[in-house]
Amino acid sequence: MTAAKTTREEFAERLLKGSVKKSYAPVVDIDWDAPLDPDKFFLPPQVVTLYGTPQWEAMSRREQIELSRQELVNILSAGIWFENILNQALLRDLMHKNPTAATTHYALTELGDETRHMVMFGKTIARIGGTPVRPRLFHRIVINSLPFVFRGDVLWGAALVGEEIFDALQRQILDDPDLQPIVSRLMRIHVTEEARHIQFARDGLRKSVPTMPRHRRFVLANLHGVGGPFYRMLFTLPIQYRRAGLDGRRMRAAARANPHFRASCVSSFASLAAFFDDVGLMGRIGRSLWRRAGFL
Template sequence: MTVTDDQAAHDTATRLLRSSEQLSFDPAKQVDWETPLDKDHHGTSPEWSTLYGTSYWDEMTDAQRKELTRHEAASVASTGIWFEMILQQMVLRDFYAKDPTDPEFQWALTEIADECRHSIMFARGATKLGAPAYIPRRTAVELGRIFKTVASGEAAYASILVAEEVLDVMQRDWMRDERVAPFVRTINDIHVVEESRHMKFAREETKERMKGSGWLRRQINAVSVAGAAYFIVTSMWNDKIYANAGLDEQRALREKKDNEHHKALLRSSCAGLMEFLASCGLLTKPALWFYKRANLI
């Protein structure tokens, strides 16, 4: 980076550190963990359910719908934990042995600390929702293991941004929805506020690291980011949520696959993200294949 770029990065990190000092949360104290789960509430906004708008949804009782959305919320949270662990390792590796007096270094550690709290918060939230651990399928786990080891620069930060942006749009809806369990709304509120800083940092890092990159580098990174996006998004709703919610798993999976309402929600949630990736040269034709498969575009 040039001197001007260095100063801009320094200023951004300083602002984010100040924001973190002024507006951060302690989920252990600010989420109501003690009040028993009220099963009259949903886990997500019903419209975000993978079965909303299907004939199966129309046949389900209100209690079944609420049970399903609670398992869906737990599954999304579990996927969030999985990717936050990948994120933390990529950021730690990126800032290994760098200047600890630099605000960027200190912000990186602040972000990692935030992610640790978020992962614990999501884990406790899933437990309170009465759901099991929804670990992504083995293929995604092993590819994630490779990705966190080799991804660097813009590939790492753009992937971080993809995961956070998709979750951010969903959670903004859920945190305002009084049909959603109050403690889940609090979790979403905390995550949205603190992740807004992380997304700002990821956007800036992606733009800076893409400056001067050649055609081949852009092509490789575009596919790497798109592949990561595909596995993150397709892992959010674990196949086992339906059986665990007392539904016919095979029928639910068929109807989920053909649910145009849910696909449209995903696409609309990613409009701004796709515009940003295009502006960085990361929305190539090969990358588009992955985004279309994940219903993100």
């Protein structure tokens, strides 16, 4: 049966079977007692935001490793808050769905996966001796309001923006031999399970776009563009530099001007950008926002 002829229910059934065959329980599937290697990075050097800059070259290896630790803590913290938004949105959306449908059952399966990922991220931050990066009060108010907005097509678009950027980044780093083993294992688990979540969200949009009203398609094709400036802000938060003993504002400016960081951003968005183009959801405003943020 071709993908074009597969119904939404049949696609969900396939993902449910995949979840049965290959899912993880991070509490037992990661060796939390394994020692950390003091000479290994927490993120590969090439994806650290300052990599390749004069500031990076002036740092000792120990200082570079510490910056990679703080940037990992920042990324995992953001992952926890995003999973929180997605889970709330999924539960609210399911209130209006058929509880016997395979799509509902897969959404609940995804919700369970994301809950375990939040535990995995939190335990990793604690294991590597990090302090979570918490959103400010205003940001928490916005975060708590988003699940009321994320429904239907908007939910799938938001899920892709939230998941695919991180997924592409993780695929670049999970097999790096210079990476802490606990981080490699975390990335492997997350990539495996997120692949199904991404397929589910993509399938939802691919099937709904052809019958979507023009005004709704216009909104969706441009709304996702806010992800560009959001990620640019997120990846270069001054707090991660300050915690590594650096000047937060100066290092943020250096990172944003860093061609290596820009190339990493472009690479992480490439697959999602191609998908949005393919299904007709890359509007002029959305494209401009991603480009101005350095992702195109």
